[in-house]
Amino acid sequence: MTDTFKRLEGAERDSRRPLGEILDAIRFNDDGLIPAIAQQHDSGEVLMMAWMNRESLEETLATSQVCYWSRSRGKLWRKGESSGQQQRLKSAALDCDGDTLLLQVEQTGPACHTGRRSCFYVVLEGEQARIASAPLIDPAALYGQS
Amino acid sequence: MTDTFKRLEGAERDSRRPLGEILDAIRFNDDGLIPAIAQQHDSGEVLMMAWMNRESLEETLATSQVCYWSRSRGKLWRKGESSGQQQRLKSAALDCDGDTLLLQVEQTGPACHTGRRSCFYVVLEGEQARIASAPLIDPAALYGQS
Numbered sequence: 001m002t003d004t005f006k007r008l009e010g011a012e013r014d015s016r017r018p019l020g021e022i023l024d025a026i027r028f029n030d031d032g033l034i035p036a037i038a039q040q041h042d043s044g045e046v047l048m049m050a051w052m053n054r055e056s057l058e059e060t061l062a063t064s065q066v067c068y069w070s071r072s073r074g075k076l077w078r079k080g081e082s083s084g085q086q087q088r089l090k091s092a093a094l095d096c097d098g099d100t101l102l103l104q105v106e107q108t109g110p111a112c113h114t115g116r117r118s119c120f121y122v123v124l125e126g127e128q129a130r131i132a133s134a135p136l137i138d139p140a141a142l143y144g145q146s
Numbered sequence: 147m148t149d150t151f152k153r154l155e156g157a158e159r160d161s162r163r164p165l166g167e168i169l170d171a172i173r174f175n176d177d178g179l180i181p182a183i184a185q186q187h188d189s190g191e192v193l194m195m196a197w198m199n200r201e202s203l204e205e206t207l208a209t210s211q212v213c214y215w216s217r218s219r220g221k222l223w224r225k226g227e228s229s230g231q232q233q234r235l236k237s238a239a240l241d242c243d244g245d246t247l248l249l250q251v252e253q254t255g256p257a258c259h260t261g262r263r264s265c266f267y268v269v270l271e272g273e274q275a276r277i278a279s280a281p282l283i284d285p286a287a288l289y290g291q292s
Contacts, residue, residue: 008268009260013280022268022275035181037192044190046183049246061270093278095265096258100195102266112242114155119241120248122154122168124207129168132239134159 005098019061023054027099033069034101038111041090041104047111048119050077052101057092064089066105083142085109115139151244165207169200173245179215180247184257187236187250193257194265196223198247203238210235212251229288231255261285 004025008017028034033051040047050068052060056076059067066087070077080086087105094101112119115135123132150171154163174180179197186193196214198206202222205213212233216223226232233251240247258265261281269278 005268008277009285011277013277015277016274019270019273019275022270035195037183037195039190039192044185046185046192046248049181049183049241092270093266094268094270094275095195096260096262096267097265098268100265102192114242116242119243119246120239121242122151122240122244124165124168124238124240127165128162129165129240131154131157131159131161139155 005094005096009096022094022098023058025098026054026057026094027097028054029099031071033071034099036068036101036103038066038087038103038105038107040107045118046120047087047105047107047117050079057101060089060103061092066103080108082144083109083113085111085142087111110136110142113139113142115142151240151242155242168240168244169204171244172200172203172240173243174200175245177217179217180245182214182247182249184212184233184249184251184253186253191264192266193233193251193253193263196225203247206235206249207238212249226254228290229255229259231257231288233257256282256288259285259288261288 032053035049036052037049038047053069056067056069066079066089068077086108090104092103110117115137116133121133123130178199181195182198183195184193199215202213202215212225212235214223232254236250238249256263261283262279267279269276
């Protein structure tokens with residue numbers, strides 16, 4: 001853990017630090033990335049987890065439109081740029097050791113590329129895995145293939 | 147993405163697969179780990195994110211007591227073993243590409259080692275970061291140092 005986050009452990013509620021100091025202290029992994037959990041701000045549903053680099057985080061904070069880093073494409077991924085299913089940022093928080101982000105978002109339509117609201121639909125139950133939800137939208141329609 | 151998760155994208159709601167097939171298809175990272183998000187099952191609060199290897203996931207599913215893999219200590223981390231702040235598993239789900247877990251849990255007391263309920267207390271607001279919550283319990287008391 002960096003000294004910055006260690007010092008924050010004992011900080012009073014509602015005390016503040018400059019944003020730049022905190023961004024500089026984030027513990028990005030060896031690829032320069034941090035996991036970001038997206039949660040629908042009012043329902044509390046966890047929608048997805050993706051990755052951010054510093055550039056995508058700064059863009060997200062500046063624009064309030066969530067931008068991830070696509071590991072498969074190796075470039076910035078402005079959520080919804082091809083599907084239209086954007087995420088508007090309501091708030092963002094780092095965890096105690098500065099290596100995970102939690103985003104409160106307003107999700108337009110499904111968050112998942114399969115057309116489901118949430119990506120977490122493979123439920124592990126006893127000796128089986130169960131598909132817990134159906135697509136809201138045909139993914140072919142989301143990505144303009146129909 | 148593995149073929150297994152690709153095939154599940156089109157699966158009907160409530161269709162089922164054997165658990166072992168799904169566990170074998172999980173996309174653990176190069177260190178054999180998968181991120182696991184813990185959410186309080188009734189309030190929806192996201193409490194923390196930690197890592198699991200296959201052994202800790204199987205133990206968690208078998209016992210319904212959440213067990214992570216501690217990267218800093220290099221061993222199984224039965225949540226609450228030193229602090230008493232256990233997590234009882236209510237349900238577990240994988241995401242669409244099989245590389246992240248979402249755990250619904252019943253958290254005893256604070257989830258965070260600082261004594262706060264949730265680890266996500268460093269809120270990024272405008273040009274500042276704000277400490278959004280105070281400890282429920284002195285961490286020295288949690289870990290028997292007082």
